[in-house]
Each structure stands twice: as structure tokens, then as C-alpha cells.
Amino acid sequence: MAQAQYAIGAEDVRAAAKRLAGVAHRTPVVRVHALDERAGAQLFLKCENLQRVGAFKFRGAYNALSQLDAGERAKGVLAFSSGNHAQGVALAARLLGIAATIVMPNDAPASKLAATRGYGAEVVQYDRYQVNREELAHELQARTGATLIPPYDDPRIMSGQGTTALELLEEVPDLDVLLVPTGGGGLLSGCTVAATALRPGIAVYGVETEAGNDWWQSWQRGERVEIGVPKTIADGMQTTSPGRLTFPIVRALAAGIVLVSDEEVTQALRLLLERGKLLAEPSGATSLAAALYGKVDLAGKKAGIVISGGNVDMSRLATLIA
Numbered sequence: 002m003a004q005a006q007y008a009i010g011a012e013d014v015r016a017a018a019k020r021l022a023g024v025a026h027r028t029p030v031v032r033v034h035a036l037d038e039r040a041g042a043q044l045f046l047k048c049e050n051l052q053r054v055g056a057f058k059f060r061g062a063y064n065a066l067s068q069l070d071a072g073e074r075a076k077g078v079l080a081f082s083s084g085n086h087a088q089g090v091a092l093a094a095r096l097l098g099i100a101a102t103i104v105m106p107n108d109a110p111a112s113k114l115a116a117t118r119g120y121g122a123e124v125v126q127y128d129r130y131q132v133n134r135e136e137l138a139h140e141l142q143a144r145t146g147a148t149l150i151p152p153y154d155d156p157r158i159m160s161g162q163g164t165t166a167l168e169l170l171e172e173v174p175d176l177d178v179l180l181v182p183t184g185g186g187g188l189l190s191g192c193t194v195a196a197t198a199l200r201p202g203i204a205v206y207g208v209e210t211e212a213g214n215d216w217w218q219s220w221q222r223g224e225r226v227e228i229g230v231p232k233t234i235a236d237g238m239q240t241t242s243p244g245r246l247t248f249p250i251v252r253a254l255a256a257g258i259v260l261v262s263d264e265e266v267t268q269a270l271r272l273l274l275e276r277g278k279l280l281a282e283p284s285g286a287t288s289l290a291a292a293l294y295g296k297v298d299l300a301g302k303k304a305g306i307v308i309s310g311g312n313v314d315m316s317r318l319a320t321l322i323a
Contacts, residue, residue, distance in 0.1 A: 007253070008156045008246040011198035014163035014191060017064040021164055024096070025060050026052050028165075030172050033277040040292045042299035045176065047169045050281050050311025054088040054116065057165050057188055057309050058152075062089030064161030065150050066097050074099050079147040081105075081134040083236050084113030085310050086152040091120035102147060104138050110236060112314045129239070130230055153187030154244035163191025169305050170199045177302040180288035182309040183207035183216050183258065184238045186247030192307065193254045204256035206297055208287045211260045213238045219248060220258045234263045234321065237284030237310065259296040266290045271322045273308070282313040283321070 031046040049057040066078060077100035080090040087103040094101035101122040105114060106129035118124055127137055142149050151158060165188065170176060179196050183189045189207040196203050209216050213231030219242070227242040243251070251258075261269075266283050269290035273279050281289075288306045292299060 007194070007250045009160050009163070009191065009194055009250070011194055013156065013160040014167055014195045017060070017160040018164045018167055020064055020067050021060055021161065024063055025164070027168055028052050030169060031277065031279065035276040036272065036289070036293065039272070040299055040304070042292065042301065043303045044292055045169065045173050045303065045305050046277070046279070046289070047165060047305060047307045048279060049165060049307060049309050050279065050285055054085065054092050055310055055312040056085035056089065056285070057162055058085040058089035059092060060164050061158035061161035061187055062086065062150065063093040063096070065155060065157035066090070066093045066099060068157055069099070069148060073148045077101060077145065077147040078150050079104070079138055079142050079145065080150045080152065081138040082152050083239060084109050084117070085237060085312060087117040087122070088113060088120060088312070090150050091117045091122035095121045102141065102145070104134055104141065106134070110312065110314050110317065113312050116312070153185030154246045156246065158187050159191040159247065161191070162188040163195040165307060166192035166195040166305070167199070170196060173303065173305065174200065175303060176200060176203055176305045178297060178299060179203060179205045179305040179307070180291050180297065181205065181207055181307045182237070182284050182287045183209045184284065185240045186216065186244045186251055188307070188309060189255070190244070190247040190250040193251055197254050205254070206256050206291070207251060207258045208261060208291045208296070209238050209258065210235045210266065210287060211262050213240070214260055215240065215242050217258045217260055219243050220252065223252065235266060235284040235287060237282070238287070259291050261287050261290040261294065261296060265294045267321050269293055270318070274322070279308065280311045280313070281308050282310045285310040
């Protein structure tokens with residue numbers, strides 16, 4: 002199917018790359034021999050844990066906010082997020098001189114909460130198991146007139162996130178496989194569009210944890226499935242359903258969705274830190290876990306591994322890997 006049928010196409014990702022040039026970091030692609038040996042493949046780690054705000058989310062946030070008109074900027078922006086999108090919107094808003102209000106769960110990692118406030122955003126907290134964050138955000142929007150910046154289901158967000166794969170394939174154009182952590186699907190959909198345009202035939206897989214398998218279930222049924230709020234160490238994957246705009250792209254262009262356990266993610270975190278000297282958060286290491294534990298056949302192949310973020314409380318990390 003032509004990409005023009007979907008919310009974004011490759012041209013949107015390229016346009017986002019131009020807006021982000023000189024603002025977002027062009028994050029490094031790292032090789033770790035010990036991880037290659039364990040996976041039986043050549044792994045190319047795209048280190049979005051080294052992106053501004055410590056995660057890929059800055060890409061989409063800045064791409065979206067930079068396209069607001071003067072009237073929209075004057076009224077401010079509003080977002081809901083468990084942490085990384087919050088930080089991305091907060092920093093993008095500060096850079097562009099826009100007031101930002103962020104709706105965050107009261108169990109969000111303390112480091113992400115502190116960073117969001119540190120970038121100058123106002124934070125409104127809620128109980129994720131009792132309150133629907135989107136409904137709360139829409140109530141605030143109705144009162145303030147602020148522009149809502151969704152975490153994933155927005156073409157500007159999806160296009161910005163897709164620049165991750167655009168950069169990776171510009172550096173390693175002959176990848177066979179791309180593994181992408183998956184929450185709402187903004188990163189996965191954007192990367193799928195970019196990767197399949199630049200490298201026809203590449204197999205793109207979304208990766209999520211077993212407890213939060215809304216994408217896996219949706220892939221099996223061929224339609225969006227909603228689940229309860231999952232309890233998983235990967236807080237960035239506590240979404241309950243694929244996005245309305247992200248799912249059709251992934252279902253049509255990607256190769257599949259694979260699952261990893263919380264224990265496998267923990268071991269991937271440990272190996273990445275011990276052997277690669279790279280700090281990731283649980284959500285960010287799911288793609289590496291999929292490679293290390295054989296969730297996709299990578300034997301003898303070149304695989305892109307998106308390490309999507311590195312924002313994790315040190316005390317929590319110590320507990321996880323102890």
C-alpha cells in the first residue's frame with residue numbers, strides 16, 4: 002500500500018528532520034561486541050537515551066510545537082505523559098517561549114517529574130488507575146484554550162519520532178531488521194514509515210512487554226484492542242491501546258510485534274550497562290531484550306536496535322539489577 006494513504010509519509014519525516022537540525026541531538030550509533038556475540042548478529046544501537054531530555058520524545062515534541070502559529074503559542078500547550086513526552090514538551094516549550102502544562106500520573110518516576118518541572122512546565126498529577134488521563138487533559142484544555150499535544154497519535158509527533166530511523170539508516174543503510182520499543186506507537190509508526198521508504202524489504206518489529214500486550218493482541222486480531230492499565234517495569238509501555246493513527250501504519254508496513262518479559266528487560270538493562278556502559282530505562286531496553294532473547298531471527302543479520310530512553314531513577318535501577 003502507498004504510504005500516502007496514512008497519517009504520515011516519508012516526506013513528513015524528512016521535513017521534520019529539517020526542523021530538528023541543530024536542535025535535537027543526532028544521537029550516536031554504538032556497537033558492543035559482547036552483545037553481538039550473544040545475539041548472533043551485528044547490532045547497531047541507536048542511542049536515544051543520549052537525546053535531549055534523555056529520550057526520543059524530544060524529537061516529536063519539538064517538531065509539533067515548532068509548527069504552532071502565534072495565536073496557539075500565546076495560549077500555551079497541554080500534554081499528558083508518564084514522563085518522557087512530558088519532558089520533551091516541557092523543554093520544547095521552553096526553547097520556543099511557550100507556556101506548558103503537563104498531566105502526569107502520581108506514580109511517575111521521581112526523576113521524570115523533577116525534570117519536567119525543571120524545564121519550567123506546570124505539572125498536574127492524577128491516579129492512573131482511577132482517572133482517565135485523556136479526559137482530564139481535555140477538561141483542562143476546555144478551561145484554558147491551550148493546544149493539546151498528544152504523546153503519539155498526532156502526525157507531527159509521529160514524523161518527528163521517525164527521524165530516529167532516518168538517521169540510523171543514513172548511517173547504516175543496509176540494515177536487515179529494525180527493533181523498536183512500542184508504547185502508543187508514535188516511535189514505531191514513524192520509524193516504520195522512514196525505514197521502509199529508505200530500505201524496502203527491511204523487517205521492522207515493535208517490541209512491548211508481556212504484561213502490556215495491547216499491540217500484540219491488536220496485531221493478532223487485525224484491529225485495535227484495549228486492555229487494562231498494565232503493571233510492568235516499563236512505565237513507558239503502560240498504554241492500554243494502540244493509537245488510532247499509529248496502528249494502521251504499523252499493521253500495513255511493519256513485520257510484526259514481539260513480546261519480552263520484565264525479567265528479560267532487566268537482564269538487558271544489566272548487560273547494556275555492564276558491557277556497553279550505556280544507561281537505559283526499562284522501556285528503552287525492550288528492543289535489546291528482544292534481540293538478546295531470540296524474539297526475532299537475527300542470525301547473521303544486521304539489526305538496528307532503538308534504545309529509546311535512559312530516564313530511570315538510580316534507586317529503582319539498583320533494585321532491578323540487584
